[in-house]
Amino acid sequence: MSAAQFQHLRDYLDSQVLGQPEFTESLLIAVLADGHLLVEGPPGLAKTRAVNALAKGIEGDFHRIQFTPDLLPADLTGTDIYRPETGQFVFQQGPLFHNVILADEINRAPAKVQSALLEAMAERQITVGQTTYPLPALFMVLATQNPLEQEGTYPLPEAQLDRFLMQLNLDYPAADTELDILRLTRGEELHGEVDMPEPLTQEAIFAARKDVLEIFMDENVENYLVQLVIATRRPEFYDSELASWLSYGGSPRATIALDRCARAKAWLAGRDFVTPDDIQAVYPHVMRHRIILSYQAEADGVTADRVLELLLQHVATP
Structure with a gap:
């Protein structure tokens, strides 16, 4: 595909x-x-x-x-x-x-x-x-x-x-x-306007999903992905202030979602392997609705995106 x-x-x-x-x-x-x-x-x-x-x-x-x-x-x-x-x-x-x-x-x-x-x-x-x-x-x-x-x-x-x-x-x-x-x-033509393509068939979508799951991910990159999710559950290992801002972290479903999204992003980019950049790019979108901030974070005006940005800085990139 x-x-x-x-x-x-x-x-x-x-x-x-x-x-x-x-x-x-x-x-x-x-x-x-x-x-x-x-x-x-x-x-x-x-x-x-x-x-x-x-x-x-x-x-x-x-x-x-x-x-x-x-x-x-x-x-x-x-x-x-x-x-x-x-x-x-x-x-x-x-x-x-x-x-x-x-x-x-x-x-x-x-x-x-x-x-x-x-x-x-x-x-x-x-x-x-x-x-x-x-x-x-x-x-x-x-x-x-x-x-x-x-x-x-x-x-x-x-x-x-x-x-x-x-x-x-x-x-x-x-x-x-x-x-x-x-x-x-207003109906004016813009530079770079694209005609509507032929609709993707369901068979083509299912074939593409299979290709995405076969994208290669190095073991070190895989461990990095898992650590990014575990960091939302154990923020005290990285920073005491982060620990005071997080009440609940991502579930194993978050790990699965991060894996699939990173593979899909790599596939769309025309690559047959996943890089840490792919994971970092989709990390906020996969995690921001899965973590629950503490009252302390709300009082400090800290957002979920800010917490995730700090976690990306603290977890070592392979």
Whole structure:
């Protein structure tokens, strides 16, 4: 499987979502690593536009779900419908039975809805009544959320956050990028605009995922990856101040996610081996939603990204 098709799709995404190359690369990493992606940022930063553009580049069914406080679990999973002509209940599939799901403003929905989504993300199945239904082989949840400081938002449960492969934090674009955005919305042609590629087939995606898992990782690099995750659990081995800022570190699921994302990044770069730079590049995105900061860190104004930046400085690079 050649990375050229994915590179073409990446170029197309970059032409549709201006000034966010790290975001568009992370979308493809999530596809290659068979994971779900959480994107946080203020409204108007093209989060939904980017996911729509990705869905057009993948062969499969796409569905957008707008999360609201009055959403019910059955609105996601589907429900049993009574057919009076037959006297039987027939299961009516909900939107989760599509291949690519855009969960828009996911942190506006109540806990019961998050629980239904958690089963789908973790087990690739849903349960309605006494029956369990498998989801498609290609199944991705690309979720957007607004910052928790905004009105009507609720923090996602830690167990659900851990199921997201990565979390991306988007910020406002630079002035020159915003000028290009303005011209793009007026329908003006921009230099470097890319035509939409042929959609990637599901067979091509599954073949690429297999290639990614076969990327070589040296034992020293592998040990480095593991130490970066363990450092979030044992920060006292590196720095006493770090230890006072961290309450909980990443789980073994974080180690698996970091491994897959680093391999996918190397594969997208056209290499057949993983470097420490690959791991360092995806480390903040894989870990920022998995670590829990202490009250001391919040009082000191320390962010998860700051803690992870310090850990990268403390753990010796091979």
